[in-house]
Amino acid sequence: MNSPGAHGRVAVVTGGAAGIGQALAERLAGDGHRVAVADLSPADETLSLIGKTGSEGFAAICDVSAPDSVQDFAIAVERAFGPVDVLVNNAGIYPLTAFLAMDWAEWRRVLSVNLDSIYLFGKAFVPGMVQRGWGRVISVSSTTFHSGIGLNTHYTASKGGVIGFSRSPAAEVGEHGVTVNTVAPGLVRTATTAHGPHAAWFDALAQQQAIKRTQEPKDLAGPVSFLASDDAAFITGQTLCVDGGWMRS
Protein backbone atom coordinates (compact mmCIF):
# COMPACT_ATOMS: atom_id res chain seq x y z
CA MET A 1 0.00 0.00 0.00
CA ASN A 2 1.45 3.38 -0.90
CA SER A 3 1.06 6.22 1.54
CA PRO A 4 0.62 9.53 -0.31
CA GLY A 5 3.75 11.60 0.08
CA ALA A 6 6.04 8.77 1.19
CA HIS A 7 7.78 8.43 -2.18
CA GLY A 8 11.37 9.56 -2.04
CA ARG A 9 11.35 9.86 1.75
CA VAL A 10 14.04 8.09 3.72
CA ALA A 11 13.27 6.05 6.82
CA VAL A 12 15.75 4.61 9.33
CA VAL A 13 14.68 1.54 11.31
CA THR A 14 16.92 0.44 14.16
CA GLY A 15 16.95 -3.25 15.02
CA GLY A 16 15.41 -3.90 11.62
CA ALA A 17 17.20 -7.19 10.87
CA ALA A 18 14.55 -9.25 12.66
CA GLY A 19 11.27 -9.26 14.53
CA ILE A 20 9.15 -6.12 14.82
CA GLY A 21 11.78 -3.92 13.16
CA GLN A 22 11.82 -6.15 10.09
CA ALA A 23 8.03 -5.88 9.74
CA LEU A 24 8.26 -2.09 10.13
CA ALA A 25 11.05 -1.81 7.55
CA GLU A 26 9.06 -3.91 5.07
CA ARG A 27 5.90 -1.83 5.57
CA LEU A 28 7.65 1.54 5.30
CA ALA A 29 9.31 0.32 2.10
CA GLY A 30 5.89 -0.79 0.83
CA ASP A 31 4.66 2.74 1.56
CA GLY A 32 7.37 4.08 -0.76
CA HIS A 33 10.16 4.98 1.66
CA ARG A 34 13.76 4.09 1.01
CA VAL A 35 14.65 2.23 4.20
CA ALA A 36 17.97 2.09 6.06
CA VAL A 37 18.43 -0.58 8.72
CA ALA A 38 20.80 -0.25 11.67
CA ASP A 39 21.43 -3.55 13.43
CA LEU A 40 24.13 -5.55 15.20
CA SER A 41 23.27 -8.44 12.88
CA PRO A 42 23.33 -8.55 9.07
CA ALA A 43 19.98 -7.49 7.62
CA ASP A 44 20.08 -9.46 4.35
CA GLU A 45 16.62 -10.97 4.88
CA THR A 46 15.13 -7.51 5.51
CA LEU A 47 16.88 -6.07 2.45
CA SER A 48 15.35 -8.84 0.37
CA LEU A 49 11.86 -8.04 1.74
CA ILE A 50 12.42 -4.33 1.02
CA GLY A 51 13.56 -5.17 -2.51
CA LYS A 52 10.36 -7.14 -3.14
CA THR A 53 8.30 -4.01 -2.45
CA GLY A 54 10.08 -2.26 -5.31
CA SER A 55 11.78 0.19 -2.96
CA GLU A 56 15.44 0.50 -2.04
CA GLY A 57 17.13 -0.67 1.14
CA PHE A 58 20.41 0.04 2.86
CA ALA A 59 21.84 -1.73 5.89
CA ALA A 60 24.91 -1.34 8.04
CA ILE A 61 26.14 -3.04 11.17
CA CYS A 62 25.59 -0.60 14.01
CA ASP A 63 25.54 -0.85 17.79
CA VAL A 64 22.74 1.56 18.65
CA SER A 65 24.14 2.08 22.15
CA ALA A 66 27.57 3.26 20.96
CA PRO A 67 27.96 6.94 20.00
CA ASP A 68 30.71 6.35 17.40
CA SER A 69 28.80 3.52 15.76
CA VAL A 70 25.64 5.63 15.49
CA GLN A 71 27.60 8.53 14.06
CA ASP A 72 29.23 6.26 11.44
CA PHE A 73 25.81 4.87 10.54
CA ALA A 74 24.34 8.35 10.14
CA ILE A 75 27.13 9.37 7.77
CA ALA A 76 26.73 6.16 5.75
CA VAL A 77 22.94 6.55 5.41
CA GLU A 78 23.17 10.14 4.30
CA ARG A 79 25.81 9.15 1.73
CA ALA A 80 23.60 6.35 0.43
CA PHE A 81 20.20 8.02 0.52
CA GLY A 82 20.53 11.68 1.56
CA PRO A 83 18.69 13.27 4.48
CA VAL A 84 16.55 11.12 6.78
CA ASP A 85 12.85 11.99 7.15
CA VAL A 86 11.54 9.20 9.38
CA LEU A 87 13.32 7.67 12.36
CA VAL A 88 11.96 4.47 13.91
CA ASN A 89 13.72 3.68 17.20
CA ASN A 90 12.94 0.00 17.51
CA ALA A 91 16.12 -1.81 18.62
CA GLY A 92 15.81 -3.18 22.11
CA ILE A 93 16.66 -6.06 24.40
CA TYR A 94 14.52 -7.60 27.10
CA PRO A 95 16.38 -10.06 29.37
CA LEU A 96 14.22 -11.37 32.23
CA THR A 97 16.00 -10.89 35.56
CA ALA A 98 14.77 -10.49 39.12
CA PHE A 99 15.67 -7.12 40.61
CA LEU A 100 17.48 -8.78 43.52
CA ALA A 101 19.70 -10.65 41.05
CA MET A 102 20.26 -7.71 38.68
CA ASP A 103 23.77 -6.30 38.60
CA TRP A 104 24.91 -2.85 37.51
CA ALA A 105 26.34 -4.13 34.21
CA GLU A 106 23.01 -5.63 33.12
CA TRP A 107 21.08 -2.53 34.26
CA ARG A 108 23.40 -0.31 32.23
CA ARG A 109 23.27 -2.60 29.16
CA VAL A 110 19.47 -2.52 29.00
CA LEU A 111 19.24 1.23 29.64
CA SER A 112 21.97 1.87 27.10
CA VAL A 113 20.53 -0.25 24.25
CA ASN A 114 16.89 0.69 24.87
CA LEU A 115 17.14 4.33 25.92
CA ASP A 116 20.58 5.88 25.26
CA SER A 117 20.11 4.75 21.65
CA ILE A 118 17.08 6.98 21.27
CA TYR A 119 19.08 10.00 22.41
CA LEU A 120 21.91 9.10 20.01
CA PHE A 121 19.67 8.55 16.97
CA GLY A 122 17.63 11.64 17.81
CA LYS A 123 20.79 13.75 17.94
CA ALA A 124 21.91 12.26 14.62
CA PHE A 125 18.71 12.87 12.64
CA VAL A 126 16.31 15.33 14.32
CA PRO A 127 18.40 18.46 13.61
CA GLY A 128 18.14 17.78 9.85
CA MET A 129 14.38 17.21 10.13
CA VAL A 130 13.99 20.55 11.92
CA GLN A 131 16.13 22.29 9.32
CA ARG A 132 14.02 20.88 6.46
CA GLY A 133 10.69 21.49 8.24
CA TRP A 134 9.38 17.92 8.15
CA GLY A 135 10.12 14.80 10.18
CA ARG A 136 8.76 11.84 12.09
CA VAL A 137 10.27 10.11 15.11
CA ILE A 138 8.51 6.94 16.25
CA SER A 139 9.94 4.93 19.14
CA VAL A 140 8.94 1.48 20.31
CA SER A 141 8.12 1.30 24.02
CA SER A 142 6.17 -1.56 25.65
CA THR A 143 2.98 -2.00 27.64
CA THR A 144 5.26 -3.67 30.19
CA PHE A 145 5.61 -0.07 31.36
CA HIS A 146 1.86 0.16 31.96
CA SER A 147 1.46 -3.31 33.47
CA GLY A 148 4.55 -3.37 35.67
CA ILE A 149 5.09 -7.14 35.46
CA GLY A 150 8.05 -8.62 37.35
CA LEU A 151 11.57 -9.55 36.18
CA ASN A 152 11.67 -6.38 34.12
CA THR A 153 12.93 -3.54 36.35
CA HIS A 154 15.59 -2.34 33.89
CA TYR A 155 13.37 -2.97 30.89
CA THR A 156 10.32 -1.23 32.39
CA ALA A 157 12.45 1.74 33.42
CA SER A 158 13.92 1.97 29.92
CA LYS A 159 10.52 1.75 28.23
CA GLY A 160 9.08 4.41 30.54
CA GLY A 161 12.08 6.48 29.53
CA VAL A 162 11.17 6.00 25.88
CA ILE A 163 7.72 7.46 26.56
CA GLY A 164 9.23 10.31 28.55
CA PHE A 165 11.73 10.98 25.79
CA SER A 166 9.00 11.50 23.23
CA ARG A 167 7.07 14.09 25.21
CA SER A 168 9.62 16.83 25.74
CA PRO A 169 11.22 17.05 22.27
CA ALA A 170 7.72 16.95 20.80
CA ALA A 171 7.14 20.32 22.46
CA GLU A 172 10.35 21.72 21.01
CA VAL A 173 10.15 20.57 17.40
CA GLY A 174 6.40 20.66 16.69
CA GLU A 175 6.54 24.11 15.15
CA HIS A 176 9.11 22.78 12.67
CA GLY A 177 6.84 20.07 11.26
CA VAL A 178 8.46 17.27 13.26
CA THR A 179 6.36 14.89 15.35
CA VAL A 180 7.65 12.56 18.07
CA ASN A 181 5.49 9.62 19.09
CA THR A 182 5.71 6.20 20.71
CA VAL A 183 4.01 2.90 20.05
CA ALA A 184 3.68 0.41 22.89
CA PRO A 185 3.19 -3.23 21.89
CA GLY A 186 2.04 -5.99 24.22
CA LEU A 187 3.76 -9.38 24.04
CA VAL A 188 4.64 -10.00 20.38
CA ARG A 189 5.57 -13.34 18.81
CA THR A 190 9.07 -12.81 17.36
CA ALA A 191 11.90 -15.35 17.02
CA THR A 192 13.35 -14.00 20.27
CA THR A 193 10.17 -14.32 22.33
CA ALA A 194 9.08 -17.59 20.70
CA HIS A 195 12.37 -19.29 21.57
CA GLY A 196 12.75 -17.82 25.04
CA PRO A 197 10.97 -17.76 28.40
CA HIS A 198 8.36 -15.27 27.11
CA ALA A 199 6.77 -18.04 25.01
CA ALA A 200 5.23 -19.56 28.15
CA TRP A 201 3.10 -16.37 28.51
CA PHE A 202 1.63 -16.20 25.00
CA ASP A 203 -1.65 -17.99 25.74
CA ALA A 204 -2.33 -16.49 29.17
CA LEU A 205 -1.68 -12.93 27.98
CA ALA A 206 -3.84 -13.39 24.90
CA GLN A 207 -6.72 -14.26 27.21
CA GLN A 208 -6.23 -10.95 29.10
CA GLN A 209 -6.47 -8.94 25.87
CA ALA A 210 -9.72 -7.69 24.37
CA ILE A 211 -8.58 -9.38 21.14
CA LYS A 212 -7.67 -12.91 22.19
CA ARG A 213 -4.80 -13.88 19.96
CA THR A 214 -1.05 -13.49 20.24
CA GLN A 215 0.25 -10.26 18.74
CA GLU A 216 2.38 -10.52 15.58
CA PRO A 217 5.01 -8.01 14.34
CA LYS A 218 2.76 -6.96 11.43
CA ASP A 219 0.20 -5.68 13.97
CA LEU A 220 2.59 -2.75 14.54
CA ALA A 221 3.11 -2.03 10.84
CA GLY A 222 -0.11 -0.13 10.14
CA PRO A 223 0.09 2.14 13.22
CA VAL A 224 3.73 3.01 12.50
CA SER A 225 2.97 3.60 8.82
CA PHE A 226 0.21 6.00 9.87
CA LEU A 227 2.37 7.89 12.38
CA ALA A 228 5.03 8.27 9.67
CA SER A 229 2.53 9.72 7.20
CA ASP A 230 1.36 13.23 6.38
CA ASP A 231 -2.05 12.25 7.78
CA ALA A 232 -0.55 12.09 11.29
CA ALA A 233 0.87 15.63 11.14
CA PHE A 234 -1.20 16.85 14.13
CA ILE A 235 -0.39 13.91 16.44
CA THR A 236 2.67 14.34 18.62
CA GLY A 237 3.95 13.51 22.10
CA GLN A 238 1.58 10.53 22.19
CA THR A 239 1.86 6.89 23.16
CA LEU A 240 -0.29 4.51 21.16
CA CYS A 241 -0.81 1.15 22.86
CA VAL A 242 -0.97 -1.50 20.14
CA ASP A 243 -1.61 -4.57 22.24
CA GLY A 244 -5.00 -6.05 21.35
CA GLY A 245 -6.56 -4.08 24.18
CA TRP A 246 -4.44 -5.60 26.97
CA MET A 247 -4.09 -2.15 28.54
CA ARG A 248 -7.34 -0.20 28.47
CA SER A 249 -6.18 3.02 30.10
Ligand SMILES: NC(=O)c1ccc[n+]([C@@H]2O[C@H](COP(=O)([O-])OP(=O)(O)OC[C@H]3O[C@@H](n4cnc5c(N)ncnc54)[C@H](O)[C@@H]3O)[C@@H](O)[C@H]2O)c1
Ligand atom coordinates in the same frame (compact mmCIF):
# COMPACT_ATOMS: atom_id res chain seq x y z
N1 LIG B 1 8.60 -8.88 21.20
C1 LIG B 1 7.86 -8.35 22.16
O1 LIG B 1 7.06 -9.04 22.81
C2 LIG B 1 7.93 -6.88 22.44
C3 LIG B 1 6.91 -6.30 23.21
C4 LIG B 1 6.95 -4.94 23.48
C5 LIG B 1 8.00 -4.18 23.00
N2 LIG B 1 8.99 -4.78 22.26
C6 LIG B 1 10.07 -3.94 21.79
O2 LIG B 1 10.10 -4.00 20.38
C7 LIG B 1 11.44 -3.85 19.93
C8 LIG B 1 11.77 -5.01 19.01
O3 LIG B 1 11.58 -6.24 19.71
P1 LIG B 1 11.66 -7.64 18.96
O4 LIG B 1 10.88 -8.60 19.77
O5 LIG B 1 11.36 -7.47 17.53
O6 LIG B 1 13.20 -7.98 19.17
P2 LIG B 1 14.11 -9.00 18.37
O7 LIG B 1 15.04 -9.56 19.36
O8 LIG B 1 13.27 -9.93 17.54
O9 LIG B 1 14.87 -8.05 17.35
C9 LIG B 1 15.63 -6.99 17.87
C10 LIG B 1 16.66 -6.59 16.85
O10 LIG B 1 17.45 -5.57 17.46
C11 LIG B 1 18.80 -5.86 17.24
N3 LIG B 1 19.63 -5.31 18.31
C12 LIG B 1 19.70 -5.70 19.60
N4 LIG B 1 20.62 -4.96 20.25
C13 LIG B 1 21.13 -4.09 19.35
C14 LIG B 1 22.12 -3.09 19.40
N5 LIG B 1 22.81 -2.83 20.54
N6 LIG B 1 22.39 -2.38 18.29
C15 LIG B 1 21.74 -2.66 17.12
N7 LIG B 1 20.79 -3.60 17.01
C16 LIG B 1 20.49 -4.31 18.11
C17 LIG B 1 18.90 -7.37 17.17
O11 LIG B 1 20.06 -7.80 16.49
C18 LIG B 1 17.60 -7.73 16.45
O12 LIG B 1 17.78 -7.77 15.06
C19 LIG B 1 12.30 -3.77 21.18
O13 LIG B 1 12.53 -2.43 21.51
C20 LIG B 1 11.44 -4.42 22.23
O14 LIG B 1 11.74 -3.98 23.53
C21 LIG B 1 8.96 -6.10 21.97
